[in-house]
Structures are given as structure tokens and as C-alpha cells.
Amino acid sequence: MSTQLLRSLSALHRDGTSIGITSVCSAHPEVIRAALSLARDMGQPVLIEATCNQVNQDGGYTGMTPAGFRAFVEGIADETGFNRSGLILGGDHLGPNPWKNLPAEQALDKARKMVAAYAQAGFEKIHLDCSMGCQGEPLALDDEATAARAADLCSIAETHSPTEPVYIIGTEVPVPGGALEEVEHLQVTSSEAALTTVEIHRQAFAARNLQAAFDRVVGLVVQPGVEFGNQNVVGYVPDAAQALSASLARMSNLVFEAHSTDYQTLGALSALVRDGFSILKVGPGLTFALREALYGLDLIAAELDNTPPRLKPAMEALMQAEPGYWANYYPGTPDEQRLQRHFSYSDRIRYYWTHPIAQKAVGELLARLGDRTLPETLISQHLATAWPEVMAGRTRPTATALAQAAVTRVLRTYALACGHDAAG
Incomplete structure (x- = not known):
């Protein structure tokens, strides 16, 4: 069973064994290829997740349904020689978020259809997140309403899944995807809030006779005090999360899932796993590393051909022509926005790499360089x-x-933090 590691994380933590798992949250084919290749070489399972906005029954912003995303990932697995039996697919923040501008019942009906599609496609890790209000509701719902809606969606997953999926409950603050502007201080989830969230979800699941499904809840999303903004990263401070970490002793079979761990150091990531934040989600940090490599290769090509760089200007023109993915997220002067379009930790340029114009520009860069050996001095x-x-x-x-290699380097850091041999 590919979810065996997820099911064992709590027991491992209780035994004092620092073992975790990286949750790769990206739909970029090169990121997925790097993740599967590294996992193949390490002989480890790999967890790849899609979010509700990214992949859903309407296609999401990737244009892929859950079944389409599975086929996409499995195709890359076959190309890289990764055994499909080690692939764990997860659905992140599954709930009404993509349709929260609709009245609640309409949004929840769409969410039910989405969860059914994820379950039918064989996604084995389901994060149920109904914390956001819909049209006419508060921005964030209370625990009781959140848990009741999560249990409703769980019943859909149980009905449509060909396996017995594991579940994640809870949500983090701030909202997914990184904060806007600069982040200075974060409120670590209190142990009382974490325990209350678990108990209220337990009751909501029991009210729907979903006790067996609740026994497969393996993780709780909390805020351990890590986040990144456009220009800065808030690192993990173990002392600040000590009480939250200790509360795991009162949560049977659970570990914590930490979101927005991108750009944390190896020491910080290792400390998170040690403290029971055993599921480490990373996404923008991977495409950020890929963008760095592509821009570096473009500069190498420019030196070799004695021509101006081409990739960055092409991406700038594309983002200027189609500002929908960055305009509301990058404040400041035009110059500040220009820098953020390319170099922000939030990495909203990642939404553009699948655009035909971007694909053409990257393809031309790689074709210019081909398979030739690049000078060590230019690599340096x-x-x-x-x-x-x-x-x-x-x-x-x-x-x-x-x-x-740029993406693999980041993934190897996570593998090491999760207690896996990632030499190479």
C-alpha cells in the first residue's frame, strides 16, 4: 500500500524517529520529473499533490481534471522508470475555495463533485478544507461549520474511492500560497486550538457514521511559524512551537502537516520533522529554483552566442500582456513590481511556464544549447x-x-530533512 509511510508517521514520531515525507505541490513537468527521478534513485515513495484551484472537475488553471493529472504524472513516472506502486497522489485544500463567490450550497455542490472526481481518480491522500466562507458568509468559518462540511465531503470521498484514502484536516494561517508583501511575525497555532479542531472533526465524522474514515485521518494542518512573502522568509523557531509539538502526545495516530515550508534551511526542515511536522509541503520553492536555472542558462547562451539574453525579456513581455496571475499580488512601484514578477519568493511566474509563448521561449533556449558541454567557467x-x-x-x-539538478537540489534537502538517504 503506497500510503503505508503516511500511516506510520505518527508511530515513528512517538518512537523518537525523525522520519517525514515531502509533499511536492507542483504541476510543472520538470519538477515532477525531478521528484520521481530522485525517489527512483532513493528507492522511496513520492507524494505529489494538486490543489483545488489547480486541478478540479472543471479543469482548474492547469486545464486538468483529477484523472487527467493522474495520467500526466503516471506518464512522467513511466518515462523516468519510477515504479507507479510508489506514487501517492494527494488533493490539497479540497473544498469550496474555487467557488467561494457563490452561495454556500452551490459552492459545496461543486466541491462535492470535485471530491468525487479526486476519489474516483484514485487520489489516496485527501485534505478536506472547508474553512473559508462562501457568498454572504464570514471570511473564515468556525470549527463546527468547517468540520460539518468536511465530514460531508468525506462521505463523498468514501463513496467514490476505490481504495481507503487517508485524510488531512485543518488549515493554516495565512492562506495557502504565501503571504503578500513582507512577513515579520506569525502566530503559531496554539495547542488548545489544535486539540479542539481534532475533537470537533471527530464529532462531526461520528455524526455521519464516518468513524472508520476518521481513523484514517493521519495529519492536521497547523501553523508552526513558517511562511514566506514576496521578499522575505520567516524561519522555523522550535521554541515557539514547543507547546504545539507537545500536544501531539494527546492526538492518537496524528502528525502535523506544515504548509509554506519553501525556502527553509536544512536545519529548520529537520527540526520541523523532529518536532512532529512530518509532512512538509513545498511548491513555489521548486519552480523558483527551476527559474533560476533557466535564467542562468539563458545568460550562458548569451555569452556563448555573443547575443543579448532572450528568455527573461520574453517572460516579461508575456507577464505584461497577461497580468492576471501577478497584478493583485505584487504591490509597489513599477520597478518593484518588475523585480517581483521575476524574482519574488511567491514565484507567481510559475503560472506562466505552460503558456505557449513561454514554452516556445524555453524550447528555443534548450535548442540553442542542445546537448553540448557547457564551459565550467560559465557554470561557475x-x-x-x-x-x-x-x-x-x-x-x-x-x-x-x-x-x-536545480530542482533536485531542493528536493534532496527535503529528503535529508525527512530522514532519507539522499546522497548524490
């Missing part, structure tokens, strides 16, 4: 973090290898 100049790997023979000095 423009892709400095890759230089030691190239010199040690771990990464080939070619464009495609260097691009994938």
Missing part, C-alpha cells in the same frame, strides 16, 4: 550552486541536466 559564473556537482561528476554540464 551563472549557476554557481551547480558548479561543485559538475566538478564532482554528479551533474552533467548540459542544459537539461543543469535545469533538473
Whole structure:
């Protein structure tokens, strides 16, 4: 059973074993390819998640249904030689969020259809999140309403799933995807709030005769005090989360799921796993690393051909022509917005990589460089973090290898923090 590791995390933590799992939250094919390739080499399962806005029965912003996303990921698994039996697919923040501008019952009906589609497609990890209000409701609902709606969606998943999925409950503050502007201080979830969330969900599930499903709740989303804004990262402070971590002793079979862990150091990620935040979600940090590599390769190509860089100007023109994914998220002067479009930790440029214009620009860059061996000196100049790997023979000095290595480097940090051998 591919979810065996998820089911065992609580017992491992109670035994004092620091083992976790990385949740890869991205639909970028190169990110998924890097995740599957690393997991293949390590002999470990891999958890890949799609969010409610990204993938749903209407296609989401990727244009993929849950069944389509599964086929997409499995196709890459087959290309990389990763055994499908080690693939865990998860659905993140499944609830009414994509349709919260509608009246509650309409939004919830859409959410039910979405959960049914995820379940039918064999997604084995389901995060039930009904914390947001719909049209005419408060921005955030109380625990009782949130739990009742989550139990409603759980009953749908139980009816439509061909397996016995595991569940995640709860939500984090601030909202998913990273905060706006600069983040200074975060309120760590109190142990009382965490315990209350679990108990109220337990009661709501019992009211629908879903006790067996509740026994498969493996994680609770909380705020351990980590976040990133457009220009800064709030690192994990173990002392601030001590009481929250200790509360796990009173939660049977549960660990914590930490969102927005992107850009945390290896030490911080390791401390999170040690303290029971055993499921580490990462997304923008992976595409941020890929963008760094692509821009570095573009500068290398410019040096080799003695021409101006081409990729960044093409992406700038695209984002200026279609500002929908960044305009409401990047405040400041025009110059500040220009920098954020390309270099923000929130990495909203990631929404553009599948655009035909972006795909053409990246394709042309990779075609220009081809499979030729790139000079070590230019790799040192423009892709400095890759230089030691190239010199040690771990990464080939070619464009495609260097691009994938940038993502793998981040994933390897997570693997090490989760207690897995990620040498290489």
C-alpha cells in the first residue's frame, strides 16, 4: 500500500524517529520529473499533490481534471522508470475555495463533485478544507461549520474511492500560497486550538457514521511559524512551537502537516520533522529554483552566442500582456513590481511556464544549447550552486541536466530533512 509511510508517521514520531515525507505541490513537468527521478534513485515513495484551484472537475488553471493529472504524472513516472506502486497522489485544500463567490450550497455542490472526481481518480491522500466562507458568509468559518462540511465531503470521498484514502484536516494561517508583501511575525497555532479542531472533526465524522474514515485521518494542518512573502522568509523557531509539538502526545495516530515550508534551511526542515511536522509541503520553492536555472542558462547562451539574453525579456513581455496571475499580488512601484514578477519568493511566474509563448521561449533556449558541454567557467559564473556537482561528476554540464539538478537540489534537502538517504 503506497500510503503505508503516511500511516506510520505518527508511530515513528512517538518512537523518537525523525522520519517525514515531502509533499511536492507542483504541476510543472520538470519538477515532477525531478521528484520521481530522485525517489527512483532513493528507492522511496513520492507524494505529489494538486490543489483545488489547480486541478478540479472543471479543469482548474492547469486545464486538468483529477484523472487527467493522474495520467500526466503516471506518464512522467513511466518515462523516468519510477515504479507507479510508489506514487501517492494527494488533493490539497479540497473544498469550496474555487467557488467561494457563490452561495454556500452551490459552492459545496461543486466541491462535492470535485471530491468525487479526486476519489474516483484514485487520489489516496485527501485534505478536506472547508474553512473559508462562501457568498454572504464570514471570511473564515468556525470549527463546527468547517468540520460539518468536511465530514460531508468525506462521505463523498468514501463513496467514490476505490481504495481507503487517508485524510488531512485543518488549515493554516495565512492562506495557502504565501503571504503578500513582507512577513515579520506569525502566530503559531496554539495547542488548545489544535486539540479542539481534532475533537470537533471527530464529532462531526461520528455524526455521519464516518468513524472508520476518521481513523484514517493521519495529519492536521497547523501553523508552526513558517511562511514566506514576496521578499522575505520567516524561519522555523522550535521554541515557539514547543507547546504545539507537545500536544501531539494527546492526538492518537496524528502528525502535523506544515504548509509554506519553501525556502527553509536544512536545519529548520529537520527540526520541523523532529518536532512532529512530518509532512512538509513545498511548491513555489521548486519552480523558483527551476527559474533560476533557466535564467542562468539563458545568460550562458548569451555569452556563448555573443547575443543579448532572450528568455527573461520574453517572460516579461508575456507577464505584461497577461497580468492576471501577478497584478493583485505584487504591490509597489513599477520597478518593484518588475523585480517581483521575476524574482519574488511567491514565484507567481510559475503560472506562466505552460503558456505557449513561454514554452516556445524555453524550447528555443534548450535548442540553442542542445546537448553540448557547457564551459565550467560559465557554470561557475551563472549557476554557481551547480558548479561543485559538475566538478564532482554528479551533474552533467548540459542544459537539461543543469535545469533538473536545480530542482533536485531542493528536493534532496527535503529528503535529508525527512530522514532519507539522499546522497548524490
